[in-house]
Structures are given as C-alpha cells and as structure tokens.
Amino acid sequence: MGEVGVQVIExxxxxxxxxxxxxxxxxxxxxxxxxxxxxLQDFQRLRKTGVDFCTGGNWSLHRxxxxxxxxxxxxxxxxxxxxxxxxxGLGWKYAETSKGRVLVVSLLGHIVGKDADKPIxxxxxVIDSILESQKDVERAATIVNFHGDFSSEKVVIxxxxxxxxxxxxxxxxxxxxADARILPGGTAHQTDVGMCGILDASLGVSYSxxxxxxxxxxxxxxxxxxxxLRQFNALLVRANDSGLxxxxxxxxxxx
Ligand SMILES: [Fe+2]
Numbered sequence: 701m702g703e704v705g706v707q708v709i710e711x712x713x714x715x716x717x718x719x720x721x722x723x724x725x726x727x728x729x730x731x732x733x734x735x736x737x738x739x740l741q742d743f744q745r746l747r748k749t750g751v752d753f754c755t756g757g758n759w760s761l762h763r764x765x766x767x768x769x770x771x772x773x774x775x776x777x778x779x780x781x782x783x784x785x786x787x788x789g790l791g792w793k794y795a796e797t798s799k800g801r802v803l804v805v806s807l808l809g810h811i812v813g814k815d816a817d818k819p820i821x822x823x824x825x826v827i828d829s830i831l832e833s834q835k836d837v838e839r840a841a842t843i844v845n846f847h848g849d850f851s852s853e854k855v856v857i858x859x860x861x862x863x864x865x866x867x868x869x870x871x872x873x874x875x876x877x878a879d880a881r882i883l884p885g886g887t888a889h890q891t892d893v894g895m896c897g898i899l900d901a902s903l904g905v906s907y908s909x910x911x912x913x914x915x916x917x918x919x920x921x922x923x924x925x926x927x928x929l930r931q932f933n934a935l936l937v938r939a940n941d942s943g944l945x946x947x948x949x950x951x952x953x954x955x
Contacts, residue, residue: 701731701874701897701904702924706745708896712932712953713750720936723797725750726804728845728871728893729777730757735904735924737762743769743777753795755806756780757847757872758815761788780808780847781830782821792830799939800840802866805830807857809848812872824860831864841866841939848872851891858889866939869893874903876933876952886944888937899954900928929954 709727717725727746732738737759738746743766746754753776760779761767769775770789781791792805807823808815827844842865846857854870861868863885870877876894883889897904901924909923931954938947 701895702733702735704924704926704930705895705897705904706732706742706749708930708932709746709751710749711955712896716934716951717750722936723799724752724795724802724841726753726755726795726843726845727751727896728757728806728847729754730759730762730847731895731904733763735759735922738766738777739763740765740769747776752776752797753793753804754778755804755845755847756789757806758808758812760806778804778806780806780820782807782823782826784819784821791826794837794839797840800838802841802843803834803837803839804843805845807844807846809846809850809853809872811853812847812849823857827857827861839943841943844868846870851877854891855889858883858887858891862887862889863944866943866945867935867937869935871895876950878950880935880948880950882945882948886942886946888935888945888948890935890948890950893935893950894931894933894952896932896934897930898925898928899931901925 729738756779779789795802858868862883867888870892873892874895877891880890905922906925912918913920934951936949940946
C-alpha cells in the first residue's frame with residue numbers, strides 16, 4: 701500500500717528471501733502507486749527488491765503506463781482474469797522459477813466495494829476454464845489470488861480449487877486473517893493475506909482524512925498515512941512434487 705508499502709518490502713524481503721530460500725515471490729500490487737494502481741516505475745522497483753510477479757485487483761488498470769506490461773505474456777504482472785473480454789491486460793501468466801513454471805491467476809470477487817457495479821465474469825467459471833485450458837502444461841505449482849470483499853467467497857474459492865491449486869489466497873481487506881492452513885485436498889489457503897505498509901491507519905489511509913467523512917459526512921480525500929508503525933504480511937508456502945502444498949507459514953512483522 702503506497703510508498704510506505706514499497707519501503708517495507710525493500711526492508712524485509714531481501715533477507716527473508718535469502719533466509720527462507722524462497723523460489724518465487726508474488727505480490728498483489730494494485731495499491732502500490734499512491735494507493736491506486738501501479739506505475740511502470742514502481743513495478744520495476746518491486747522487481748528489483750525481489751518481487752518476481754505481481755497480481756491485481758480492482759485498481760489494476762488505474763494507470764495507463766502499466767498496460768503494455770500487463771498485455772505482454774513475458775512481463776510478470778496481471779490484472780483480474782474475470783474482467784470482460786476486451787479489457788486490457790492478461791489475467792494469468794506463467795512465472796519462471798528454478799523449480800519450473802508456475803501458473804499465476806488473479807481473480808476478482810463478485811462484490812468489491814465501489815466497483816460492485818462494474819461488470820465482471822463469474823470467477824468460478826473463469827478459473828475452471830483457465831485450468832482446463834492449461835491442464836496439459838507441465839508446471840511446478842499453481843497460484844490463485846482472489847481479490848474479494850466477502851469472507852464467504854474467499855473461503856468457497858479455496859474449497860472449490862482444493863486439490864487443483866498449490867495456493868489460493870485472498871486479499872483486498874489489508875488485514876490478515878488467522879486461518880492459513882492446508883485444505884484436505886492439499887491446497888494452501890488463507891482468507892486474507894493482509895498488506896504491506898503503514899499499521900497505524902485505516903488500511904493505509906490516515907484516520908484524519910477518513911473520520912470527518914464518516915462522522916460528519918464531510919467531503920474529504922483519502923490521504924495516505926506515512927507516520928507510525930509499519931507492517932509486513934505474507935504467506936509462505938512450500939509446494940511438493942505433485943504441485944500441492946505441504947507447509948504454510950504466515951509471516952507478520954511490525955516495526
Ligand atoms: Fe482492492
């Protein structure tokens with residue numbers, strides 16, 4: 701979330717990557733540039749700090765200069781796969797790792813805040829058809845990032861894909877849930893992975909810009925907080941030879 705989010709990743713990720721011998725780092729990157737979308741420059745900055753692949757959400761297409769990278773299968777950034785046909789960008793791509801190719805898919809929940817009125821395709825039908833189309837492609841793992849508002853949706857997609865993906869992880873809340881586990885069929889799941897950025901704020905936005913709007917119906921603009929404690933949240937997953945998960949470890953650092 702915002703500049704602080706990038707700084708948090710720059711501080712935490714390089715050592716974490718080394719210590720845990722991580723093969724692939726995926727970041728949901730729709731709130732990176734001033735909280736809305738991601739610029740090409742910030743994408744390159746994240747890549748430099750050890751983020752291998754960026755998934756998306758309701759702000760993915762906010763900035764035009766990232767569109768070309770989203771369209772390019774070789775550039776590791778995607779937007780939700782269940783946007784209607786004709787939407788710029790791609791919703792799934794392969795990430796290359798030393799252990800083999802990894803399919804990464806981004807999906808948007810049916811109801812996401814103010815974007816609920818925008819048309820999206822059914823996420824369950826879309827992921828079914830992506831997995832069907834890729835069923836003969838050899839790969840080390842399959843990762844599905846589900847960007848949604850409802851816990852029920854985020855839990856159901858985990859069950860729906862259990863045994864068919866290495867990891868199904870939700871986000872959009874900016875608050876990590878305490879339910880990370882491996883589902884019965886071998887898929888790692890967490891309802892919401894949380895965020896990287898400022899801790900002392902409303903999901904990254906300053907309290908002083910939010911509370912007058914809420915309490916007194918004043919028209920205020922969201923201002924990103926820059927002062928206070930910071931947080932790094934992530935989910936570490938180990939995939940086995942059959943492309944399912946055999947260990948998960950939520951990671952949370954506050955400093
Ligand atoms: Fe979002």
